Amino acid sequence: MxxxxxxxxxxxxxxxxxxxxxxxxxxxxxxxxxxxxxxxxxxxxxxxxxNPLLAPLADGAVADGLAFTTDSYVVTPLFFPGGDIGDLAVNGTVNDLAMCGARPSYLSAAFVLEEGFPVEDLRRVTASMARAARDAGVPIVTGDTKVVQRGKADGCYITTAGVGTVDPAVRLRASAARPGDAVIVSGPIGEHGVTVMLARGELDIEADLASDTAPLAGLVACLLDACRQGEVRCLRDPTRGGVATVLNEIAGASEAAVVLDEDAVPVRPAVRGACELLGIDPLYVACEGRMIAVVDPGAAPAALDALRAHPLGAGAAVIGRIAQDPPGLVLLRTSFGGTRIVDVLVGDPLPRIC
Amino acid sequence: MxxxxxxxxxxxxxxxxxxxxxxxxxxxxxxxxxxxxxxxxxxxxxxxxxNPLLAPLADGAVADGLAFTTDSYVVTPLFFPGGDIGDLAVNGTVNDLAMCGARPSYLSAAFVLEEGFPVEDLRRVTASMARAARDAGVPIVTGDTKVVQRGKADGCYITTAGVGTVDPAVRLRASAARPGDAVIVSGPIGEHGVTVMLARGELDIEADLASDTAPLAGLVACLLDACRQGEVRCLRDPTRGGVATVLNEIAGASEAAVVLDEDAVPVRPAVRGACELLGIDPLYVACEGRMIAVVDPGAAPAALDALRAHPLGAGAAVIGRIAQDPPGLVLLRTSFGGTRIVDVLVGDPLPRIC
Structure with missing residues (x-):
């Protein structure tokens, strides 16, 4: 050897x-x-x-035409510009179903409340959940409430689970990306994470920013309608860990490379500015109303048109391509003409962002 | 007037x-x-x-042949004789599905971990969940993990959700009890609550007790098989708030009375003794592996036989009857020949029991 x-x-x-x-x-x-x-x-x-259903570690499990997913929400603060833990918990689970190609049918909501949590805040949170559920067209049909002593939680944690139906013809998998495929993001990245970070008030930055939290099931339906069967390889919402983490998962699962074009990645100036001050790369910052779609190169123009025609996809852009080599890696072609590896972080500079 | x-x-x-x-x-x-x-x-x-599916406030929601339920678990201590938060979280959700008459199909598990929680304890908890899921014959197919800072949780909280399928012919509702129906409990009550309470070590009581935590889907299947369609009116598992709370819900929903026979309610001597020392009534103490069944009087003997033939129903007993008056109330005929109202408590003498 x-x-x-x-x-x-x-x-x-x-x-x-x-x-x-x-x-x-x-x-x-x-x-x-x-x-x-x-x-x-x-x-x-x-x-x-x-078990085989859990093994793909996707946003949800899919079997027998049913998609099933869950997420706990521990975001701090509970209320931030553009949203709160309530709509986040609803949209997050709706989006996990949507990323499986599922039409959301039902949601559950389980609350862990800290003794002393204001009932008025709970009303605000539940009103916001109800609004988000209505906007996404999915009812909250079952739930649970537990209360723990002061100092054993942080006001309110919410766990939502969701059930949806999947057209058996739609098979979205992180392992399905093929060399040549286009990598599309549905809008500017990093707004949720930066907004929550600034809402903590630990940094003296003022920025005109709001969380991008939104339900993506409608946007996904438009995209799938615009493409032929199999042309959409996979969908992921870049929450914790951001776009960089999601693309690494796709590169790993597909044993292919993702080659990003730095100039093509949409980042609002306020997000870019805040990230520079915070010393973090927007590629690692959570979105809660954006998605990454890997699409057959031939279908990319139609996919982009379909996304841009939807209010939640107006800022959609092709940000890169799938390549053969080096398998499992995400590369970034920088504005200066260089290339660097975009790895997964060990930790996260922004804890409790969702 | x-x-x-x-x-x-x-x-x-x-x-x-x-x-x-x-x-x-x-x-x-x-x-x-x-x-x-x-x-x-x-x-x-x-x-x-x-919404109409949430309105019945049952253990889960049922629609289109699908049952869906969720519960958060915040029990303290995490480990206790007979179980831990892990099997409790699996069995509790399996049981909520079973009480809807559903065959559990899939579970989800979402963890909120406190920074500093021992990884070894997490392994014990997940091993116990895996065992419980295997025993109940239902896979954990999707999940989530969040970590919060020290002092923002209590080691480990788990939220499970479950999906199951319901035979459309099986319609179990708390509102379906009719005068004359038999009220059956599947075994001795209060063991889980008293065990957890004693495991906290705040009381200097030694008792040879273990939690009754167990998956009831198999027991429910045996019961439904033994009865004709419609003969089993409703099933509930008496967790938080105990048998008293569940029976009040049935009495209220059915606009009928529940008349209990105190001498017929199975309570192990160790539970009775601990309850006396604690100053609480076993009727309000949580079980995690028992159920209440309201059954057509003609079907009661067959129902009892079916339950007793199953290891988890060996201690089953008829503990009372449904009566016309007074609607919405639970009455207890005491050992001394008196009658008293068994109301719902405002609070609970045993917080964080599940």
Missing amino acids: SGEEQVLERIERVRRRKPRVREELVTLAHGAGGKATRTLIEAVFLEAFS | SGEEQVLERIERVRRRKPRVREELVTLAHGAGGKATRTLIEAVFLEAFS
Whole structure:
């Protein structure tokens, strides 16, 4: 075996190594959506719950024409420009169903409330959930409420789950991207994360920003209608960990490269400015009303037109392509003509963003 | 109008009055499953989310042959004799589906972890969930993990949701009880609540007790098989608030009375003893592996036989009857020949029991 072959083999061994959680205690990084989260999920949850439906670790599980998904919301603060934990919890679960290609049918909502939480705030949150559910056309049909003592929560945590129906002809999978495919984002990125960060008031930045939280099921329906069967390879909403993390998942699952064009990625100036001050890359900042679509190159123009014709996709843009090499990596062609690897972060500079 | 009629009319007016939350802040009582919980749910959640599927406030929602349910688990301590938060979270949601007459198909699991929670404890919890899911024959197919800072949770909270299929011929409703029906409990009551309470170590009581946490879908299938269509009127699992709360819900929804025979209610001596020391009535203590079945009087013997033939129903007993009057009330014929009203508690002497 040549030296190069030995190196490649060693890399392959590392890649295939069983994920291990090295920490003895859970850290905030384990909840950040990056590498630590992935390791925790693979080494603990997937190890314990092992089954073929869970294994793809997609936004939801799909079987027998049914999609099923859940998310807990622990965002702080509870209220921020453009939304609150309530519409976030509804839109987030609606979007996870939409990313599976499902039409959302029903939602559940379970609350963990901290003793002393103002009833008036709970009314605001539930009113906002009701509005979001109405906008998404999906009823909240079942729920639960628990109360814990002061100091055992942070006002209000919400867990929503959602059930939807999937047309069996629609098969969206992170593993379906093929070299040549177009990578599309439905609008400017990073607004949710930056807005929540600024709403914490820890930084003295004023910016005219609002969360992008929105239900994407309608937008997905328009996109799927505009393309032929199989032309939309996969959809993901870039929440925790942002666009960079989602694209790494697609690159990994499809054993292909994602080559991004930095100039093509839509970022509003206020987001770009805040990110520069915060020292973070917008590619890692959560969106809550945007999606990434990987689409057959021939279908890309029709897909883009369909997205742009919808109010939630007005800012859609092709931001890159799928390439053969190097498999599993996301590359960024920078404005200066260079190329750099866009890796997954271990932690996240923005905890409790959703 | 006679004086009596005036009084009755006034009672009716109070009964029909729109529920109002008088407190400005959420209290532990709002999470206890009793009157305060009911008021919060009706005045806030039902008011906001109003829709016909949510309105019955059953253990889950049923539509189009699908049952859907969710529950958050905040039990403390996380580990107790006979179980832990993990199997509790699986069995609880399996049981809510079973109480709708559904065959559980899929579960989701969402975790809110506190920074610093031992990874080893998370492994124990997930292993226990996996075992419980396997025992119940239902896979955990999707999930989520969030991590919050120290002091913003209590180790680990779990929210499970479940989807199941319902035979359209099976229509179990709390409103379906009719005078003459038998009220059956599937086994001795109060073991879960007392076990958790004692596991907190705040009381210096030693008792040979374990939680009754168990999946009831199999037991329900045996019961439904043994009865003809419509003979099983309704099923409920007496968790938070215990048997007393569940029976009040049935009495209210069916506009009938439940008349209990105190001597017939199975309570293990250790539970009775601990309850006496704690100053609580076993009728209000949570079970996590028992159910209440209201059954046509003609079907009661077959129902009882079917339950007793199953390991989880070996201690099944008829504990009372449905009567016409007084509608909406639960009465207890005591061992001493007296009769007293068994009302719903405002709070709960046992917070965070599930």
